[in-house]
Amino acid sequence: MSPLEQVLVAARKLSLAGKPPSLALIKASLGNSLPMPILVQGLQRFKSMSADEQAAIVVTTSAPAANVQSDDAMPTLAQLAEQVARLTANQQALVERISELEAKLSNKDPH
Structure with a gap:
C-alpha cells in the first residue's frame, strides 16, 4: 500500500468512526512514519472525493489506522x-x- 493510500484509508476510518478527518488525527493514527506533505496531499484528496469515491476506499484491519x-x-x-x-x-x-x-x-368524558 502506498503512503498516499495509507492516508486515504486512515481518513476513511476516521470518517467511519464519526470523526472529521484532520491532519492531527491522521498523523496520530499513522504515527510519524509519513512526511507531512504526503499527509496533506492525502487529506486534500480525501476531502475532494465524492461520497461514493470515499465509500470505495477499502478499509482492512491490517492497515495502520485499524484501531482508531x-x-x-x-x-x-x-x-x-x-x-x-x-x-x-x-x-x-x-x-x-x-x-x-x-x-x-x-x-x-360524558360516559
Missing part, C-alpha cells in the same frame, strides 16, 4: 449512572403527565 478510537466513545460508569438517573426522572415525569392527562380526559 475516541476517548469519549466509551462513557464512564459515572456518566452512565448520570444518564440512567436523567432517563428515570424523565420517565417519572412523563408517567405523571400521562396520569394527569388521563384524569382530565376522564373528567370530560
Whole structure:
C-alpha cells in the first residue's frame, strides 16, 4: 500500500468512526512514519472525493489506522449512572403527565 493510500484509508476510518478527518488525527493514527506533505496531499484528496469515491476506499484491519478510537466513545460508569438517573426522572415525569392527562380526559368524558 502506498503512503498516499495509507492516508486515504486512515481518513476513511476516521470518517467511519464519526470523526472529521484532520491532519492531527491522521498523523496520530499513522504515527510519524509519513512526511507531512504526503499527509496533506492525502487529506486534500480525501476531502475532494465524492461520497461514493470515499465509500470505495477499502478499509482492512491490517492497515495502520485499524484501531482508531475516541476517548469519549466509551462513557464512564459515572456518566452512565448520570444518564440512567436523567432517563428515570424523565420517565417519572412523563408517567405523571400521562396520569394527569388521563384524569382530565376522564373528567370530560360524558360516559
